[in-house]
Amino acid sequence: MIDWHTHILPQLDDGSKSVKESVLLINDLQSQGVDTIIATPHFYANDGDVSSFIKRRNGSFAKLQNANNSDVRLLLGAEVRYYPGISRLEDLDKLQIDDSGLLLLEMPTAKWTEYMLHELEQLALLPNLKIVMAHVDRYLKIQPFQVFERLIESGILMQANAEFFIDFFSKRKALQLLQNGFIRFLGSDCHGIKIRPPVIGKAFGVIENKLGTDFVNYFNEYGRYMLKLNK
Template identity: 30%
Template sequence: MLSIFKKKFYLQDLLEGYIDIHNHILPGIDDGAAEVKNSLELINKFEEMGVHNFIATPHIMNDYYPNDPETVDAALHKLKEALESTGKTNVQVKAAAEYMMDHAFMETMEKGDLLCLHQNYVLVEMSYFQPPINLNEILFTLQTKKYRPVLAHPERYAYFHSKKLEKYEEMKHRGCSFQLNILSLIGHYGSNIQAAAFSLLDNGMIDFIGTDTHQLRHLEKLSAAKIPEKRFNQLKPIIESTRNTFMPAFSG
């Protein structure tokens, strides 16, 4: 007789030694940490969960967060100074960006000064209302310029859900890797997003994992969350892939 009580595991048990490649911990430049003190609060909570390595990815979104390498570097410098003054020598933070694929992105790309996660990996996102009209052109240009696009939270684009996996497969064929938001697995964004996340996992389409942390309550949810053994085991190799791909960004 099959037991109706399936074993569950704490999500945070997967995160020891993990590198978070999608977060908004830099102070004062987007909708994440408002001040340095908020950045440190987030990092303290991450440390409790066993996470000490971060690639910060502030939004670069022309109409709302018109950041550039200079503003990102200034925020990173401010955070590193605070980490040093508080003695957090075991925390490593590098900076990249999360680029909205909007009308300004092509111009930024043409200038060749994209802030990459590591080597030529660049984190990109789309509007939650509709994909960019020139999406195929953007992806083609990224490839011709030797960038490797990593699509942030593919499960959150509801306009792809009605086509099952068709649109996702098309983006995969155009060279996109997919980065799942770990919060999606526990229903933080709603049941439809959770179902899409499970479907992408079940079909082997997820390449990397990120927290997309903006505020402390996100981490409080993660630290308390449990998931079924099946999901726990699905995540293990993806977290390992994330670590193996991006940890070299901190060496040398």
Template identity: 40%
Template sequence: MIDLHTHILPEIDDGSRSVEMSLKLLQMEQKQKAGTVVFTPHFYPWRDQPDHFFEKREHAWARLQAELPQERPRLHRGAEFAWFDGISHTREVLDFRITGTDLLLVEMPFVKWTNHTVDEVLRLNETPHLQVVLAHVDRYFKLSSKELLERLMDEGVIFQFNAEAFLSWNTRRKVMKLVREMDGFFLGSDCHNLTSRPPRIGEAMKVLQEKGGREAVHKLSETEDYFFGEAIDNG
């Protein structure tokens, strides 16, 4: 099982506040049978500079790596790259792909989506050697329309759902409906800390198995295998 979306790297964004917290979060991930964990700290292009972001990310990674136990999930580095008008024309986004893969995790704007918003994503997804994954699509149900979501799915954009969406009756039905309609997807805990936003990906997986059955689990595992089957472990 892969946790594609986490804020576990220490002291780089609003996630883990220390190396100690990061280690405890990884222990929780391992207990929930996450075999691979992706670090995706926030990147806001209107506020951050790429060079500064990568410098901070590598510093946080080095601090954590020095304390990592031998028994742990496989680890990859990426980013949660915030959408902006013009993202499809920015070649630097390739540097933010999840290490060892072509995947770019994109956070959509928390305003009403328009055709232009979606057009930017679709143009970005046409970039060679890049596959767009939309972060926590379950958080955008009130901002997007069924038609726009279907257009994104039909044209090859992959959706990532947060674990919490499977654990809340308010969002579970809508998420499971999308899962049944799509070819593949990713799960992410979007964990930030040990208390209010812990990793609950193991619980979400149980719900997916119960509500979606073998077909839903197969879609998830096929997507994970396709993009991470030969990906190099950065541990």
């Protein structure tokens, strides 16, 4: 299983507070069946440029790797916050997940304007990147569904959070959107051992229970392919 969205790198954002907590999170995720974790610390263009972010991220990652004894695969990415003009950000491609070309993009939780939708379509046209919308479940009730259909048509892929599949009120919708191919990636979006702990194993349990093992295998295979892990 791949966890596509985590804040497990120590002391980098509002996620893990220490190397010790990061190691606990990795072990917890592994015990839930995760073999590949994508670290996606928040990137806000207001806080500095891409190269200083990458430098900080690599420093945090190096500290973690010194202490991490698990055989879980850790890949680096970012949760890039949208802002008007992001499509012109130099070095945007350096924020991609590993060398997959996939860029995890976080949108504001307010109604999106036509300008924003248009810019998302511009991002989708970038030749070297493929946009993955972070926790799409957060926006479903804010935008008309046609907005998502339009974005999917432009080539944007959707990531959902594990809670979407666990919450009694959203579970049915989540399974329906997964089954019809709307949701391509699943993430725990974990921030800590106590605050927003990972529940991705439970979400996969719900999925397997309702959609079957073959579906889960297919879903995982797709994820590995998109990460270019099948080479």
